[in-house]
Amino acid sequence: MTRAALVVEGLTIRFGGLVALDQVSLSVAPGAIHAVIGPNGAGKTTLLNLVTGIYSPTAGRVAFEGQALTGLPPHRIAERGVARTFQNTELFAEMSARDNVRVGLHRHLAYSLAEAVLRLPRYRHVERKAAQRAEELLDLVGLGAQADTPAGDLALGQQRRLELARALAVGPRLLMLDEPAAGLRAAEVDELSAALRRLRAELGLTLVLIDHVMRVVMRLSDRITVLNYGRWLAEGTPEEIRRDPAVIAAYLGGAAHGA
Amino acid sequence: MLGQVLVSGITAGAVYALVALGFVVLHRGTRVVHFGLGDQLTLSAYAVVVGQVFLGLPFWAAVLLSLALSAGFGVLIERGVMRPLRGSPLLVMVIATLAIGAAIREAIRVGMGPQPWPIPFVLSPAPFTVGGLVLVPATLAVAGVATVVMLGLFLMLRHTRFGRAIVAVYENPTGAAIVGISVQDVHARLWVLASVLAAVAGILVAPLITLSPDMGTIGIKGFAAAILGGFNSLPGAIAGGLLLGILETAAGVYVSTAMKDVVSYGLLIACVLLLPQGLFGKAEARKV
Amino acid sequence: MHALRILGLLATLGALAALPFVAASHIVYLVALIGSTSIIVAGLSVVIGQSGQISIAQASFAALGAYGTAQLANMAGVPHWIGLPAVSLGTALVGYLFGLLSLRVADHYLALATMALCAIVQLLLVHMEDWTGGAVGLQVPPLALGGRILTQPVELYAVIVPLAVATAWFLYALQGSRTGRAFAAARMSEVGAAAVGIPVLRYKALAFSISAFLGALGGGLFALQTTYLDPAQFGILESVRLIAIAVIGGLLNPLGPAIGAAVFVLLPETMGALGRSMGLVFSLLLIAFIILAPGGLAGLAGRIRLNLAQRRAEVSRR
Numbered sequence: 001m002t003r004a005a006l007v008v009e010g011l012t013i014r015f016g017g018l019v020a021l022d023q024v025s026l027s028v029a030p031g032a033i034h035a036v037i038g039p040n041g042a043g044k045t046t047l048l049n050l051v052t053g054i055y056s057p058t059a060g061r062v063a064f065e066g067q068a069l070t071g072l073p074p075h076r077i078a079e080r081g082v083a084r085t086f087q088n089t090e091l092f093a094e095m096s097a098r099d100n101v102r103v104g105l106h107r108h109l110a111y112s113l114a115e116a117v118l119r120l121p122r123y124r125h126v127e128r129k130a131a132q133r134a135e136e137l138l139d140l141v142g143l144g145a146q147a148d149t150p151a152g153d154l155a156l157g158q159q160r161r162l163e164l165a166r167a168l169a170v171g172p173r174l175l176m177l178d179e180p181a182a183g184l185r186a187a188e189v190d191e192l193s194a195a196l197r198r199l200r201a202e203l204g205l206t207l208v209l210i211d212h213v214m215r216v217v218m219r220l221s222d223r224i225t226v227l228n229y230g231r232w233l234a235e236g237t238p239e240e241i242r243r244d245p246a247v248i249a250a251y252l253g254g255a256a257h258g259a
Numbered sequence: 260m261l262g263q264v265l266v267s268g269i270t271a272g273a274v275y276a277l278v279a280l281g282f283v284v285l286h287r288g289t290r291v292v293h294f295g296l297g298d299q300l301t302l303s304a305y306a307v308v309v310g311q312v313f314l315g316l317p318f319w320a321a322v323l324l325s326l327a328l329s330a331g332f333g334v335l336i337e338r339g340v341m342r343p344l345r346g347s348p349l350l351v352m353v354i355a356t357l358a359i360g361a362a363i364r365e366a367i368r369v370g371m372g373p374q375p376w377p378i379p380f381v382l383s384p385a386p387f388t389v390g391g392l393v394l395v396p397a398t399l400a401v402a403g404v405a406t407v408v409m410l411g412l413f414l415m416l417r418h419t420r421f422g423r424a425i426v427a428v429y430e431n432p433t434g435a436a437i438v439g440i441s442v443q444d445v446h447a448r449l450w451v452l453a454s455v456l457a458a459v460a461g462i463l464v465a466p467l468i469t470l471s472p473d474m475g476t477i478g479i480k481g482f483a484a485a486i487l488g489g490f491n492s493l494p495g496a497i498a499g500g501l502l503l504g505i506l507e508t509a510a511g512v513y514v515s516t517a518m519k520d521v522v523s524y525g526l527l528i529a530c531v532l533l534l535p536q537g538l539f540g541k542a543e544a545r546k547v
Numbered sequence: 548m549h550a551l552r553i554l555g556l557l558a559t560l561g562a563l564a565a566l567p568f569v570a571a572s573h574i575v576y577l578v579a580l581i582g583s584t585s586i587i588v589a590g591l592s593v594v595i596g597q598s599g600q601i602s603i604a605q606a607s608f609a610a611l612g613a614y615g616t617a618q619l620a621n622m623a624g625v626p627h628w629i630g631l632p633a634v635s636l637g638t639a640l641v642g643y644l645f646g647l648l649s650l651r652v653a654d655h656y657l658a659l660a661t662m663a664l665c666a667i668v669q670l671l672l673v674h675m676e677d678w679t680g681g682a683v684g685l686q687v688p689p690l691a692l693g694g695r696i697l698t699q700p701v702e703l704y705a706v707i708v709p710l711a712v713a714t715a716w717f718l719y720a721l722q723g724s725r726t727g728r729a730f731a732a733a734r735m736s737e738v739g740a741a742a743v744g745i746p747v748l749r750y751k752a753l754a755f756s757i758s759a760f761l762g763a764l765g766g767g768l769f770a771l772q773t774t775y776l777d778p779a780q781f782g783i784l785e786s787v788r789l790i791a792i793a794v795i796g797g798l799l800n801p802l803g804p805a806i807g808a809a810v811f812v813l814l815p816e817t818m819g820a821l822g823r824s825m826g827l828v829f830s831l832l833l834i835a836f837i838i839l840a841p842g843g844l845a846g847l848a849g850r851i852r853l854n855l856a857q858r859r860a861e862v863s864r865r
Contacts, residue, residue, distance in 0.1 A: 052742065078744035090739030092732050103732045107744040109725045116724030117717055123724070170743050292655040294662075343838050349654040353601050354790060355837050357658075361787040362830035369824045476783075479666065482659055517674050524663040524670070531660045535652045 005030040005206045006174055011050055011060035020046045023060070024232050026225045028174075033200060033207045035217045037241075038227035039251055044210040045087060047227070048178055051208075052084050053077040064174060079107060083172035085163040087179045093152030097143055097162050100151050101134040104169025137165040141195065157188050161195075168199070174206045175199070181213035189213060193220050218242070226250070262392050264508050270398045272504020273405035274464045278481025279488060279496035280412065281456035287429050287491055288449040291341065291352050295360025296457050297478015302363050303329045303458035304465035304474065308376055326458050333454030337447045360475060367472040376470040401463045408459050409497060412452075425449060476520075480507075483527035489536060563708055567701045576700040577816070580772055581808045582711035587765030588792045588804035589714045590758035595790070596798030597727060598754035599734030601654055603786045604645075604661040605762050607668040610781035611638045612763030613687070613770035614672065614679055620688040627690045627771070635763040642759025646752030665783050672778035685776040707768050711805065714761065718801035721757075730754055788826065791833035797845025806844050 004027040011024045021043045028034040036044050049055050051062050053074040062069040069077055092100050109130055115123040138144050141161040146154060151162055160180055167175060177196075181189050193216055199205050211217050217224060218238045226233040226241060228250045234241060241247055281296050303325045310321030340355055386395050416422035427435040428445040436442055457478075464477065484503045488495025506526065511519035567575050587609050594602045615634035619625040625633075649660045672679045679685060690697045690706065697703060721727040732740040733747045741747050770776055788811075796807020815825045840847055 054738070073746075074738075074741035075744050075746045078742060084742055086738070086742075090736040090742065092735040092739060094735060095728075095731065099728065103728050103740070103745070104743045106725055106729055106732075111725070113721070113724060113726050116726070117720040119720065127723075166739075166743060292658075294658065340834060340838065348599075350595070350599055350601055351837055351841065353655055353658050354794065355834060357603070357787050357790065358830050358833040358837065361784060361791075362827060362834065364784060365824070365827035365830050369827050473784075476666065479659070479662060483663075486656070486659070517670075521667055521670050521674075524667045527663045528660050528667070531652060531656045531663070532648045535656055 004028060005032075005065060006034075006051070006208065007063045008047070008051065009061050009063075011047065011062065012058050013046060013050060013055055014058045019230055021050065021057075021230045024227065024230070025060075026232070026235065028206060028208055029222075030206050031200065031204060032222045033196065033209070033220055035221040035224045036208065036210045036227060037212070037217055037224060038233065041229070042227040043230040044227055045178055046230075048084065048176055048208075048210055051077075052082060052176060078170055078172075081171070081173040082176065083167035083170040083174070084176040085160070085167050085178055085180060087182065089159045089163050091151040091159055091163060091166070093150065095151055096148050097138060097151055097154065097165075098131065098134045098147040100162055101137050101165050101169045102130050104137075104166035105130050105133060108171060134169065137168055138162075140168070141165045142191075157184055160184070160192075164195075168203070172205065174208065177207065177209040177211075179211050180209060181211050181216045184213075186215070189215050192216065196220060260512070264512055265505060266392055266394065266398065268505030268508035269501055270401050270467070270504070271508060272484075272501035273401050274460050274477065274500075275481050275484040275503050276497045276500025277405055277408065277456050277460035277463075278478060279485035279500045280409070280493060281453040281460075282482055282485040283488075283490060283493060283496045284456070285449055285453040286485075288425060289341070289446050291356065292482075293359075293453060294353060294356040294478070295358075295363060295475075296356075296453060297475035297481065298360035298363040299329060299332065299454055299457040300461035300464070300477055301367060301472060301474040302332070302461070304461035304470055305367055305371060305376075307462055307465065308470060309371075322462055325462060326455060329454040329458035330451045333450040333452075334447055336454075337450040341446070341450070342443070360478070364472050364475055371472070373472060397466050401467070404459065404463055408456070412456075413493070421448065425452075479527065480523055483523060483530065486527070486530050486535070560712065563712070567704050572700050575704050576772070577812055579700060579704040579707045580769075581805065581812045582704075582707040583765050583768040583772060584792070584808035584812060585711050585765075585804040586714045586768065587762050588789055588796065588808055589718055590761035590765070591789055591793040592718055592798055592801075592804050593721065593730070593761070594754045594758035595793060596803070597722065597730040597734065598751055599730075600751060600754060601658040602661045602755065602758060603658055603783060603790070604664045604668075605758065605789045606781045606783070606785035607665045608638050608642065608759045608762030609766030609769065609789075610668055610672060610776075610778075611641070611759075612766030613776050613781075614685065615763070616767040617685055617687045617770055617776060618678065621686075626692075627688075627767070628692055631764065631767040634767060635760050638763035639756040639760035642762075643752050643756035645759075646755030647748065651748070662783055662786075665781075665786050669778055669782045672781065679778070680776070682778060684778075687770045687774050687776060689774075690771050703768075703771055707772075710764070710768065714764075715801050715805060718804070722799075722801070726750070726753070784826070787833075788829055791829045793843075794841070795829075795832055795836050795843055797843030798841075800843065800845030803843055803845045810844070 006028040008027070009025050011021055012019070013021045024043070024047060026034070026036075036047060038044055046055070050057050051069065053069070053072050053076065056071050060070075064080055064082055067080060069080060069082070092103060095103070109126050111123045111126050135144065135147060138147055141164050143158060143161055143165065146158060151159065154162060164180070181192055184192065196207060196209075197220065200207055209216070209221075221238055223235065224238055224241045225235045226244075226247050233250055234244045234247050236244065278296060278300060282292065285291060285293050285296075306325035306328050307321045310316045310324045311318060314321070316324065336359060340359065344351060344355055386393050388394070416426055424435070424440045424445050425448060427438075427440055428442055432442055435445070460477070460481075468474070480503060481500070484499035485496050486499070487502060488497070488499030503523065503526070507519055507523050510522035514522065563578070566578060587605060590608065591602065591605055594600050612631070612634055615637070616627055616630040619630040619634065620627060645664065649657050652660075673682050675681075690703070692706070697706065729740065729745045729750050732745060733750055737747050792807035792811045793804060794807075795810060796805065797803030811829065814828070818825070836843060
């Protein structure tokens with residue numbers, strides 16, 4: 001049995017009186033594409049924010065490749081090899097697409113400020129490599145021609161892809177995507193699915209994605225976890241989930257409180 | 260001794276409370292923190308002096324003039340600076356209000372000179388004793404007027420259309436816009452309201468301290484009081500103001516008068532850094 | 548960089564090098580004053596412009612540099628060429644610590660905390676008379692370098708202007724480095740920056756400490772020129788004036804501080820009697836610029852160039 005890449009155990013978070021996530025557990029195999037779905041307000045983004053360190057859980061733990069991530073701040077979690085994209089893209093709007101990706105490479109650029117100020121050879125070499133790498137990543141997501149465009153001027157679909165390129169620049173082993181398909185047309189959704197599959201194949205990434213768009217979720221995922229009202233509802237392969245009565249009730253029925 | 264400290268403390272505190280109210284009213288309604296509010300206080304105090312000394316107006320007329328000018332100034336700021344800057348990042352707003360305050364201060368310095376001005380006394384400066392405490396008529400005036408103004412503010416917000424529109428915009432700008440309330444008008448009114456509150460504070464405090472272009476540092480204390488009170492709460496602002504006034508006076512009496520200001524500012528820094536939600540407020544959570 | 552721009556910069560450098568030999572002593576003094584002011588303002592370029600944090604404490608950092616070097620020389624006999632770097636580094640540390648503490652809170656709270664810091668420092672300068680000379684002021688001992696006492700405008704010019712040029716270069720190099728990009732990223736989206744591994748809080752504190760360093764450095768040099776320190780020169784109003792210079796010159800341009808400082812130093816000279824109302828003029832200019840031209844004068848130059856380029860493109864298309 002392969003060791004799980006991402007393990008979430010009993011994750012709970014309370015905001016004041018509201019329990020947004022209650023004892024949620026899941027485990028993702030390395031190299032898998034794992035989706036988290038559920039009706040609005042089910043706690044999917046909250047789960048993502050907990051894993052990536054934006055919130056600290058009230059209870060429970062998160063581990064990646066055997067190392068604890070619980071309670072670490074976001075930048076530490078990125079250092080451990082976990083990258084993410086955002087539902088409302090958090091791009092650096094005034095910077096060019098290339099520079100956005102270069103910021104993603106931040107941790108890998110090994111030179112000091114002094115070397116930069118004195119324009120020493122190591123700075124120049126590292127920056128040249130960084131520019132090349134940024135352009136490679138932009139080409140990978142199909143934004144090669146937009147390298148100099150300010151991120152804020154790009155179309156929504158392009159911005160999503162730029163965020164993807166930036167997340168890849170971090171050099172992650174786990175990539176978490178928050179509603180990557182929202183607002184995209186069917187053709188774009190298929191492009192996205194193909195791109196994600198390619199990433200998994202070529203880079204050996206493990207992917208966790210949150211989405212509502214079933215076209216992506218059903219066709220792409222190896223396993224799906226369903227949340228409802230902050231609680232774990234079901235988990236299984238796309239086929240199993242499609243047929244699960246509790247899941248159907250949660251999406252279609254109204255009151256799925258423990259019925 | 261303690262009673263005396265309380266009396267002086269509440270007097271200073273009432274002034275801080277008025278300024279704090281100005282900050283909070285403006286921030287809750289428009290999300291802008293007006294770093295020049297203290298300098299508007301200075302402006303209104305000088306306006307009274309100018310009215311009395313140069314225009315020969317009786318005190319009450321000069322006060323009315325000052326209040327009217329402050330209101331007008333508030334409209335000027337809203338229309339001339341805040342409206343063009345709508346949607347700008349917070350940093351830009353802070354710089355803009357800082358610049359407004361600096362401009363007021365410099366204008367006063369140029370127009371009236373940097374030396375302190377004496378304010379002609381309206382009330383008798385003769386002290387009298389009540390139950391062992393030494394009071395000056397000005398003290399009672401400050402406390403009395405401040406109380407009336409605060410009560411008036413609360414009544415206005417609750418019982419007039421003008422006031423209720425303001426509250427609606429506080430709580431739900433989109434909803435307010437949907438029911439036809441002009442958010443822009445309400446913003447203008449809020450600026451007038453804050454300016455008038457600062458003006459009242461300035462007119463009240465002027466006889467008690469020497470008039471100088473740098474009086475506006477009271478604004479920092481008003482801000483501190485607002486933070487102590489949780490920054491988003493009107494009663495909190497009042498409580499914060501009174502508390503600050505008492506603490507500051509106590510520091511002046513029991514520690515040293517020179518260190519009085521250092522205590523205020525030190526308290527302010529400590530509050531901002533360690534307790535940004537103040538004593539009565541809730542911390543602003545950062546959302547993703 | 549465009550060949551034209553490089554040529555222009557080289558010409559400016561040449562002019563700066565030649566100036567002391569051809570210009571009157573008073574002009575040399577003024578240009579050196581522009582130099583020391585631009586170093587102080589460069590600090591704001593980093594913390595406000597690149598890092599997007601408000602700081603109303605720059606006058607205090609300048610004061611620490613000025614008073615610190617002066618008193619190290621007066622009271623401990625430490626020569627300026629040791630004292631100034633040492634005090635600047637010490638002030639940088641203060642800036643870093645203050646930054647760590649205050650950057651967890653929202654923008655306007657930071658503004659307030661820096662304002663309060665500025666007020667406290669000024670009050671301490673006035674009240675701690677044994678250490679600072681109090682409200683009466685402090686005499687600044689002259690710069691002693693290589694066995695000589697340097698007090699002539701030309702001599703100070705030779706020390707200050709190269710440092711000012713180095714500072715402008717530093718601003719440019721910082722923007723092109725990973726550190727500068729991290730500042731900008733954190734300014735545009737803290738969440739996005741943290742998600743790619745940038746420790747946002749530490750970088751913001753770093754920006755603060757750089758601003759403190761430059762403030763102290765410029766302040767120490769400024770002290771050598773004015774030779775007498777008065778606490779009234781280092782209050783909140785002065786901090787706002789420094790912000791005005793930074794904005795008017797151009798927050799994100801490496802030459803912005805120099806341009807703003809030039810306007811600030813030279814304008815009163817040309818305005819004669821109105822020179823007394825410079826403070827007012829500057830505050831009004833700040834309001835005008837923040838509304839109409841937030842990129843400052845340097846930004847205007849950029850916009851003009853952009854417009855010219857666009858018009859040239861349109862003409863060639865016809």
